[in-house]
Amino acid sequence: MKFFSLEVQKTFxxxxxxxxxxAVAGAVIxxxxxxxxxxxxxxxxxxxxxNSDFLVSGNILNVWTITTFIMNSLYVHVPxxxxxxxxxxxxxxxxxxxxxxxxxxxxxxxxxxxxxxxxMLFYTAALIFFLAALCIGxxxxxxxxxxxxxxxxxxxxxxxxxxxxxxxxxxxxxxxAILSMSVVGSLAxxxxxxxxxxxGPIIGSMxxxxxxxxVENLPFESLEAVRPYLFTTYMNIWQxxxxxxxxxxxxxxxxxxxxxxxxxxFGISYLVFLRKDIKS
Amino acid sequence: xxxxxxxxxxxxxxFGDRWAVKDINLEVHAGDVFGFLGPNGAxxxxxxxxxxxxxxxxxxxxxxxxxxxxxNRRFVLSKVCGIVEKPDFYLFLSAYKNLEVLGSLTRxxxxxxxxxxxxMVGLRSRAYDKVKTFSHGMKQRLGIAQAILTKPELIILxxxxxxxxxxxxxxxxxxxxxxxxxxxxTVFLSSHLLAELEVVANRMAVLNHGELIxxxxxSELLGGDSSYYSLQVSPQDxxxxxxxxxxxxxxxxxxxxxxxxxxxxxxAELNRLLVTNGIDVSSFAAKRTLExxxxxxxxxxxxx
Numbered sequence: 151m152k153f154f155s156l157e158v159q160k161t162f163x164x165x166x167x168x169x170x171x172x173a174v175a176g177a178v179i180x181x182x183x184x185x186x187x188x189x190x191x192x193x194x195x196x197x198x199x200x201n202s203d204f205l206v207s208g209n210i211l212n213v214w215t216i217t218t219f220i221m222n223s224l225y226v227h228v229p230x231x232x233x234x235x236x237x238x239x240x241x242x243x244x245x246x247x248x249x250x251x252x253x254x255x256x257x258x259x260x261x262x263x264x265x266x267x268x269x270m271l272f273y274t275a276a277l278i279f280f281l282a283a284l285c286i287g288x289x290x291x292x293x294x295x296x297x298x299x300x301x302x303x304x305x306x307x308x309x310x311x312x313x314x315x316x317x318x319x320x321x322x323x324x325x326x327a328i329l330s331m332s333v334v335g336s337l338a339x340x341x342x343x344x345x346x347x348x349x350g351p352i353i354g355s356m357x358x359x360x361x362x363x364x365v366e367n368l369p370f371e372s373l374e375a376v377r378p379y380l381f382t383t384y385m386n387i388w389q390x391x392x393x394x395x396x397x398x399x400x401x402x403x404x405x406x407x408x409x410x411x412x413x414x415x416f417g418i419s420y421l422v423f424l425r426k427d428i429k430s
Numbered sequence: 431x432x433x434x435x436x437x438x439x440x441x442x443x444x445f446g447d448r449w450a451v452k453d454i455n456l457e458v459h460a461g462d463v464f465g466f467l468g469p470n471g472a473x474x475x476x477x478x479x480x481x482x483x484x485x486x487x488x489x490x491x492x493x494x495x496x497x498x499x500x501x502n503r504r505f506v507l508s509k510v511c512g513i514v515e516k517p518d519f520y521l522f523l524s525a526y527k528n529l530e531v532l533g534s535l536t537r538x539x540x541x542x543x544x545x546x547x548x549x550m551v552g553l554r555s556r557a558y559d560k561v562k563t564f565s566h567g568m569k570q571r572l573g574i575a576q577a578i579l580t581k582p583e584l585i586i587l588x589x590x591x592x593x594x595x596x597x598x599x600x601x602x603x604x605x606x607x608x609x610x611x612x613x614x615x616t617v618f619l620s621s622h623l624l625a626e627l628e629v630v631a632n633r634m635a636v637l638n639h640g641e642l643i644x645x646x647x648x649s650e651l652l653g654g655d656s657s658y659y660s661l662q663v664s665p666q667d668x669x670x671x672x673x674x675x676x677x678x679x680x681x682x683x684x685x686x687x688x689x690x691x692x693x694x695x696x697x698a699e700l701n702r703l704l705v706t707n708g709i710d711v712s713s714f715a716a717k718r719t720l721e722x723x724x725x726x727x728x729x730x731x732x733x734x
Contacts, residue, residue: 156531164522247518251576254482255535256508428484 153261157269166238170231170277177227178284181220185211186292212296213289214316218392220285221327225386228327229334229359230352231277236270236338237351240423244346244430253428263423267339267416274335275328282324300392309394319391326388326401329408333381334359336415343419346430381411432459435584435616436481440490443476450476451640454490458584458618458633463610465631465648466620473640474620475515478588481618482514483507494584508536512586512618516593517573521562525553525572528561529579536580543579550605551575566593574605578615585609586618591626599626606630659697661688661704662713669709676703687713 161167185192193211240263243249252262298311298319311319337358341351362382365373377383387404390397436458443450451473458464468474479485481492483503492499494506519528526544533539548554551571561569570593577585587606591599607630609615621627627634628648635645644651663669669688673679678696682689692700697714704711 152534156534160520160523160531163520163527246521247516248520250484250514250518251532252535253484254507254510254512254514255532256504257535258503425486427486428479 153257153265154268157265158272161235161239161269161273167235167273170234170273171280173231174224174228174277174281175284177224178220178281178288181223182216182285182288182292185216185219189293209294209296210299212293212298212313213286214296214298214311214313214320215300216289216293217282217285217320218298218300218323221281221323221388224281226359226363228277228281228331230356232274232331232335233338233352233355235273236335237342237355238348239266239270239339239342240419241342241345241348241351244428245348247430249428249430259424260420263343263420267336267419270335270339271332274331278324278328278331282321286320298392309392311392311394322391323388326391326405329405329412330385330387333385333408333411333415336412336419337381340415340419340422343422343426378407381408384408384411432461434458434493435460435462435495436464436618437493438477438481438490439493441477441480441487441492442489443473443480443485444488449640451480451637454637454642456635456642456645458616460616461610461614462633463606463617463619463631465627465634466618466637467622467624467627467634468620468637469622472622472637474622474637475588476640477637478512478514478586478618478620482510482512482586484514509583510586511536511577511580511582511584512588513573513577513590514586514588516589517569517576519561519569519572522560524558524560525564525575526557528572529576532576533579536582539579547575547579550578552601567595567598570594570598570602574602578609581613582615584616584618586620588620589622590619591621591623603630657691657694658682658716659690659692659700660713660715661690661711663688663704664710664712668707669704672704672707672709676700 189211240249243252253259295313295317297313298309298316300309300311301307334355338351338355341354342348345351359382362380366377366380366382384404384407387401387408390401390404434457436456438454438456441454441456442452454473454477456466456477466474466477476485480487481494481499483499494510497506499506519525520531523531525548529544529547530539533544545554545557548557551574553568553571553575556564556568561572564572570590574587574590577587590606591602594602603626606617606619610617610630617630619627619631631648633646634648634651636643636651661669666684666688670681670684673681673688673690678692679700680691682691690700694716697716701711701714
């Protein structure tokens with residue numbers, strides 16, 4: 151615990167750590183202002199799709215709808231902000247030479263790598279909760295609350311989440327997003343144990359995410375067999391919590407896949423770090 | 431029989447096809463200031479890295495305080511500290527915070543201990559300044575501070591005076607001697623400067639091309655080693671002619687002066703010879719550089 155606390159202190163004393171928070175704040179505030187400025191046309195457009203068949207009334211462009219919209223919009227951007235810190239966790243110690251001071255101390259390499267990994271997860275959770283707090287805080291102030299109307303995945307149909315459960319579902323979605331983003335963090339963390347510079351792990355992990363997303367979205371049947379093995383296939387787990395009812399079977403499957411990737415990436419990082427010769 | 435604090439047994443490391451160090455058997459006794467001498471690239475840092483578990487040996491083992499380091503890492507490293515190559519710190523943290531972070535990895539360190547240590551290395555007034563504002567010399571001193579903060583029984587310092595000005599070098603030497611004499615700390619000190627080790631070390635090992643070529647008391651290793659002399663003479667050509675004809679003089683090099691090798695007891699005779707042949711001798715100095723020292727011991731090794 152002491153070592154974890156030291157790692158957190160080190161991480162949160164670096165300005166690089168706050169780039170993610172600043173970027174999230176900037177993006178959320180900007181998006182919410184733009185939506186607020188165009189609220190009438192957006193609400194009309196959103197309701198317009200439904201008005202031909204349904205009678206829509208009430209505040210449909212509310213905090214929960216906007217939050218879901220923002221989460222969808224930042225789907226590729228947040229992983230980059232996670233990689234920015236995760237990709238630096240071990241490699242920065244090598245690049246700066248502090249790894250030598252660290253590894254000639256009594257704590258074992260296992261403890262060091264565990265603490266660093268926990269710190270990475272802590273940062274990921276902190277960033278996602280910050281995103282949640284901003285989305286909900288500003289969203290409530292700008293748009294107020296209301297029921298959520300959305301198109302459900304799978305067999306397409308419209309779902310109405312009453313206001314009273316929309317909040318809890320949105321929070322669950324954010325928790326799921328932490329799990330989803332932790333995989334990107336774990337991948338960047340793995341790359342970070344392999345090299346002594348920060349740029350490689352950040353670019354490397356983002357390249358993997360982008361390539362996987364492309365493969366996932368290409369409409370070729372031949373790629374069907376590959377998709378279950380891509381962690382990006384399961385990264386939209388958070389959307390499952392906005393379905394009604396929640397398909398817990400799918401949630402379990404997605405969670406296992408993401409946790410499995412986390413374990414795999416961390417396991418490799420662990421073995422690499424334990425056997426690593428410090429030549430720098 | 432003095433207690434052995436640090437011992438290596440056949441310690442070897444291979445990078446690819448190249449042996450960086452091969453079959454190193456060191457023995458450091460309690461209270462020693464042990465000099466680990468060798469030119470750049472001799473394998474000193476590689477050896478130190480293996481001793482401190484940063485590198486895993488290709489062969490051999492290390493015992494510190496009588497215990498295998500590999501199996502007793504936590505116990506051993508709680509009593510050892512050091513600097514490996516240059517001291518690198520968290521530049522975004524202050525000197526105080528760096529010491530707090532690094533020291534607390536070994537044991538709980540108090541504010542007073544941190545300030546006391548900073549005082550010892552002359553950095554107390556800069557305690558709360560970020561390390562990124564420090565000069566190389568200050569970082570070097572902070573490196574020594576982090577090494578001594580937890581009062582380890584064995585301190586391993588890899589080229590601690592590298593990049594320091596003469597005053598800084600003198601201060602580090604005084605600090606090392608103080609640690610040994612006042613606190614009884616065993617110090618393992620690597621350097622490529624013979625003169626530096628001569629001043630502080632009582633025992634020494636010499637490494638060259640990854641192999642241990644000498645080990646023992648400094649006085650024994652360097653004793654009587656004054657067979658190399660550097661001469662400043664005029665006219666130099668006449669002196670060269672004369673020296674070439676003199677059988678007991680071996681010409682080593684001719685550059686800004688003439689370097690020769692003779693038996694120490696014939697130094698006065700050589701001086702007389704030059705003067706009586708009308709050659710002005712403006713300087714006649716015994717040389718004891720690392721290079722000369724190496725020449726002697728490597729020649730010795732090849733004769734065996």
